[in-house]
Amino acid sequence: MTTLDSSKEIQKNNSEVNENHDDFRMFGLITFLIADGMTFAGFFAAYLTYKAVNPLPDGAIYELELPIPTLNTVLLLVSSATFHKAGKALLKDKNINAQKWLFFTAFLGIIFLICQLFEYFHLPFGLTDNLFASTFYALTGFHGLHVTLGTLMILIIAWQTRIKGGRITSQNVFPFEAVELYWHFVDGIWVILFIILYLL
């Protein structure tokens, strides 16, 4: 028995064992997202505490411009919907359609990142100017990192949804669903961030 054979054997046997349980990979991912959400919760708590107890010096209070972040909110919400569309197409075995929707979702993610960078370059403050500026960049930067990772993952699963040789099919949707859940999570965090950072 060659090494390759035995690894296939393991996969087969593992799937046999797993048939007796629900798929717990999604459960693990949800647990991870809860943990990830706690990181954001820590950042939000720090930001709100600073806002409440650490008054900024005069002349250091900025009005944030709303148009770009509002556009970004719309972009991410639409991208959640397009991802959902891709999922529906995939379940109907229309892989080409699913792929198109995925690429569109990734495109929206990239536009989001470009808008975010555009905003960074036009803000009147830098990372070390004061407490508010530092927290602003830390929060949006950490979220932007999540969007970057998410966009890369969407591109990967879009590639894997191809008809010839792709690993994602209507029978094997877990990688797809995992990235979708992650993407919705990142969107949700953005909505909270938008409310706390820009609207409050």
Next chain:
Amino acid sequence: MTISIDPQKTNNESLQPKGWLRYFSFSLDHKVIGIQYLVCGFIFYLVGGTLASAIRIELASPMSDFMPRDVYNQVLTLHGTIMIFLWIVPVVNGAFGNYLIPFYVGARDMAFPRLNAVAFWLIPPSGLMLVASYFVEGAAQAGWTAYPPLSITTPHSGQIIWILSVLLLGGSSIFGGINFIATIIKLRRPGLKLMQLPMYCWAMLGTSLLVVLSTPVLAGTLILLSFDIIANTGFFNPVLGGNVVVYQHLFWFYSHPAVYIMVLPAFGLVSEILPVHARKPLFGYTTMVFSIMGIVVLGLVVWAHHMFTSGTPPWMRLFFTIATAFIAVPTGIKFFNWVATLWGGKISINSAMLFSCGFIINFVFGGITGVALAQVPFDIHVHDTYFVVAHFHYIVYGGTVFIIFSSIYHWFPKVTGKMLNEKLGILHFVITFIGFNLCFAPQHWLGLNGMPRRVAEYDPQFQFVNQISSLGALLMAISTIPFLINIFFSIRGGKDSGDNPWNALTPEWLTSSPPPVENWEGEAPLVEEPYGYGKQFSD
């Protein structure tokens, strides 16, 4: 249902090195990973213990004469960080959790074996990095709490390596926690109900919840701290308008639950060991489960009792004092349940039992001083004195480390198929117990009389008591010698233990010792009463 896997045909065997070499491989077998955690942790325990000895040598005299003061700060920082993040947390969670949980839930491995191996292999590099930071401009000096502004003003490279190392260890801890939750909730053998699980599963479920909920907050905090150090931001730097108390809140939001992350698994392990050696069912199973979950919930809302001297407003003091005092209730329930388990039992006096009883005695002492420390008027007087050091070590050494040794004596036959030498084991216990109490009991007195912690020099009037404490530390160092001799000789020449030397009923003993690669020959047994001593044991 049937799980039809022929252990000869499947899994790692054909893919991975055999014999002792597999302990150096990226093995996916939960038993191998458990031993990897244990041995790696023990090596770091020896490193941390050496550092502790250096601290006690320095404190044997009132002047700073054994090492320079900044080196003393580095030594105490590394001692704390290594003992917490590289010895206790990985061993009491990772080692015993990985080894035992799949047996307890009737599975062949953890839910995510690859994630499991990744979680382990994050530990050695980050530990080595931490130790190596001593040679790069000096290691971190700000204590294991890394409070700013101290951590921002001390030499940067050591502190940054410290942060990186703790972040990696935190990541490892989170991966482990996710794995344990998924294994216990989702991977249980069909027919096995949650309320039939051995108590260690509940302890690990509670611990993993704490890990998943609180460790990410520490990670976020340390990222902000590293921004302060590298990028010159001012999150925690008052000079730049920052707020140090925010750091303390975020830090203790992780680090108070961290105490439960260190001690809850020990609660679970002692609940496995006592019934076996007292031949009695575990007293009050249901109350045990609810008190573990009670500790989990309360443990998340008591963090500010570490900060009573940080300008905490009165309402916060009141809330956190009451919440902390409440934790004594579930903890007390567990304590009385253990005593009631022993009560009237047919107790075997062996090393595992002795270490468990030592745990109960030390832990109740540490628990009482813990309740005392939760009271604001008292806490303000002894804050940052040796009283806190004594309290903490009574919980973490007298509690958890005693249970780690107890567990090693209890499960050594399971892992190796050999018995440990009982005489050496009892000698190990006696020296450890005397040394530990000699080392830390006098520190209560030192703290009450005002000796501050983390300072290399002290008032000469404290010298005699400090020397007693150092003598205790010497005994603790000596106590590892019979233990190591015992392990090395028993692995090769120990008496054969048979499959179930303790006649235990928990599932891990219902297979051969050492267990086969996929844990069971054939189907996993359904153990509905893991503590049914006295009922089933008549034959």
